[in-house]
Amino acid sequence: MSRVDGDNPNGGDVKKLINSPDDVVKEELEGIAAAHGDRVRVSFDPAYIVRVDAPVSGQVGIISGGGSGHEPMHGGYVGRGMLDAACPGEVFTSPTPDQMEAATKAVDGGAGVLHIVKNYTGDVMNFEMAAEIASGGGTETAAVVIDDDVAVKDSLYTAGRRGVGGTVLAEKICGAAAEQGKSLAEVTELCQRVNGQVRSMGMALTPCITPGAGTPSFELGDDEMEIGIGIHGEPGRERLPLEPAAKIVERLTMPIVEDLPFSEGDKVLAFVNGMGGTPLIELYIVYNELNKLLQGRGITIDRNLIGNYITSLEMAGCSITLLKLDDELTALWDAPVDTIALRWS
Amino acid sequence: MASSISYDQVMAWIHRFADVTIEQREELTRLDTAIGDADHGTNMARGMRAAVERVDALDGDDIGAALKAVGMALVSKVGGAAGPLYGTLFLQMGNATGGRSELDLAGWSEALDAGLKGVVARGKAEPEDKTMVDALTPAVQALEHAQNDGADLSAALAQSAEAAHEGMEKTVPLVARKGRASYLGERSAGHQDPGATSSYLLLQAAVDSFG
Numbered sequence: 001m002s003r004v005d006g007d008n009p010n011g012g013d014v015k016k017l018i019n020s021p022d023d024v025v026k027e028e029l030e031g032i033a034a035a036h037g038d039r040v041r042v043s044f045d046p047a048y049i050v051r052v053d054a055p056v057s058g059q060v061g062i063i064s065g066g067g068s069g070h071e072p073m074h075g076g077y078v079g080r081g082m083l084d085a086a087c088p089g090e091v092f093t094s095p096t097p098d099q100m101e102a103a104t105k106a107v108d109g110g111a112g113v114l115h116i117v118k119n120y121t122g123d124v125m126n127f128e129m130a131a132e133i134a135s136g137g138g139t140e141t142a143a144v145v146i147d148d149d150v151a152v153k154d155s156l157y158t159a160g161r162r163g164v165g166g167t168v169l170a171e172k173i174c175g176a177a178a179e180q181g182k183s184l185a186e187v188t189e190l191c192q193r194v195n196g197q198v199r200s201m202g203m204a205l206t207p208c209i210t211p212g213a214g215t216p217s218f219e220l221g222d223d224e225m226e227i228g229i230g231i232h233g234e235p236g237r238e239r240l241p242l243e244p245a246a247k248i249v250e251r252l253t254m255p256i257v258e259d260l261p262f263s264e265g266d267k268v269l270a271f272v273n274g275m276g277g278t279p280l281i282e283l284y285i286v287y288n289e290l291n292k293l294l295q296g297r298g299i300t301i302d303r304n305l306i307g308n309y310i311t312s313l314e315m316a317g318c319s320i321t322l323l324k325l326d327d328e329l330t331a332l333w334d335a336p337v338d339t340i341a342l343r344w345s
Numbered sequence: 346m347a348s349s350i351s352y353d354q355v356m357a358w359i360h361r362f363a364d365v366t367i368e369q370r371e372e373l374t375r376l377d378t379a380i381g382d383a384d385h386g387t388n389m390a391r392g393m394r395a396a397v398e399r400v401d402a403l404d405g406d407d408i409g410a411a412l413k414a415v416g417m418a419l420v421s422k423v424g425g426a427a428g429p430l431y432g433t434l435f436l437q438m439g440n441a442t443g444g445r446s447e448l449d450l451a452g453w454s455e456a457l458d459a460g461l462k463g464v465v466a467r468g469k470a471e472p473e474d475k476t477m478v479d480a481l482t483p484a485v486q487a488l489e490h491a492q493n494d495g496a497d498l499s500a501a502l503a504q505s506a507e508a509a510h511e512g513m514e515k516t517v518p519l520v521a522r523k524g525r526a527s528y529l530g531e532r533s534a535g536h537q538d539p540g541a542t543s544s545y546l547l548l549q550a551a552v553d554s555f556g
Contacts, residue, residue: 067425092384093384093424097421125467151528152528232382232525235529
């Protein structure tokens with residue numbers, strides 16, 4: 001059934017649980033502040049979420065940020081053992097340099113601050129401008145750009161591979177290293193190593209709808225899927241007729257395995273991520289297929305993460321991320337973490 | 346026929362561009378939905394609203410200070426790629442016009458050229474990458490040609506907006522090589538670039554305000 005644009009009180013032609021498209025991020029932050037004051041503090045202008053005990057003296061601070069609409073990333077990962085602060089932009093829009101600079105200051109415990117940046121044109125430019133400003137203010141900063149999405153050709157003719165699921169794993173592992181007292185140079189090197197050993201690819205069953213636009217980001221037929229999507233509702237690499245889960249998992253996994261490459265004897269962390277609109281029942285079916293496929297190639301899943309961790313609003317679909325593990329990365333993954341969305345001791 | 350641009354006209358231009366981005370918000374977002382992430386209109390409208398608030402609070406007649414205030418507002422309110430790019434455009438135009446209360450054709454041309462150079466340095470896009478540079482570059486060139494031909498200010502402005510319009514239309518068949526549209530590869534062809542479109546609107550607003 002189609003509606004006339006603007007027919008409903010939210011201003012779009014879809015139903016959303018919002019008050020006004022312009023207030024989505026602000027009101028989300030108010031909700032986070034109300035719910036999680038024991039773990040995080042929220043600054044509204046400029047907007048950032050910071051762990052309640054920041055800055056931690058003598059410890060490397062780690063901040064990340066990006067457009068909103070990917071919850072729980074990044075705000076959900078602020079806390080002991082992961083991020084010190086996160087800067088939320090508008091929906092699918094990079095945050096601004098003043099947010100990043102203020103967050104950098106707020107987490108500067110004297111040991112420097114690492115910026116974990118997803119590789120998108122806007123995110124990279126805004127973090128660059130923030131680093132230029134922060135270095136003038138006397139804080140030592142370093143930046144690592146995560147670009148793990150094998151769906152994008154990395155060439156002179158694109159903006160390069162996107163940062164997707166690997167970002168969550170990098171934030172967890174680097175946060176653990178910072179907690180253990182590693183230096184800025186060591187945490188930065190570790191982050192680069194994680195980025196070098198992680199690969200991802202995603203797919204969509206449905207598009208998503210930003211509150212500002214009110215209409216779907218692309219059109220997909222009832223019997224179609226989009227392979228190689230990013231996390232902003234941008235169309236992907238190719239559009240294909242819908243297939244069984246086993247075949248879809250193969251389409252996502254093989255480019256990942258061949259790219260690094262992952263080979264027989266490797267131990268991996270397998271991360272099956274939901275895009276926001278896909279239930280866990282389906283993500284476990286995906287995980288089962290992934291496990292069988294990797295077993296058949298002699299690759300062992302040593303750790304896993306399954307759930308909605310880096311989403312694209314209400315998009316249905318999933319992404320698969322594989323990180324090649326070694327003893328150090330495994331120990332850092334297992335280290336305690338206490339954030340809104342990821343918690344273990 | 347006026348031969349110079351006053352401080353008040355620069356303020357009118359900033360207001361005009363803000364009005365146009367708000368009017369064209371849905372169209373810009375529609376273009377961005379095809380090859381980007383469906384937020385260009387929303388972001389530019391939000392940024393220019395903030396820019397107008399800041400310049401309206403200024404005293405004096407320093408064109409450079411007004412343009413820098415617009416740049417800072419865009420950098421801090423827009424985000425995405427458009428924030429740093431349009432922010433840099435206005436900041437560099439402001440640097441080129443600091444302390445001036447009036448610009449002649451040469452002054453305007455130099456300012457826009459400085460802005461374009463800033464955009465290229467920040468975004469590293471070249472002509473035909475399917476970006477705002479494809480509208481701004483011919484606009485700057487048209488201003489220079491008009492100056493060499495001895496055209497008056499309003500004719501030169503009209504020619505630069507016309508050149509930006511052509512540059513904008515020429516982005517349709519291009520395959521994007523920068524920004525989010527580049528992820529689409531060949532599928533980005535056949536769509537007009539939203540950044541080139543807003544850049545054309547910026548130059549058309551100059552015709553409306555300075556003519």
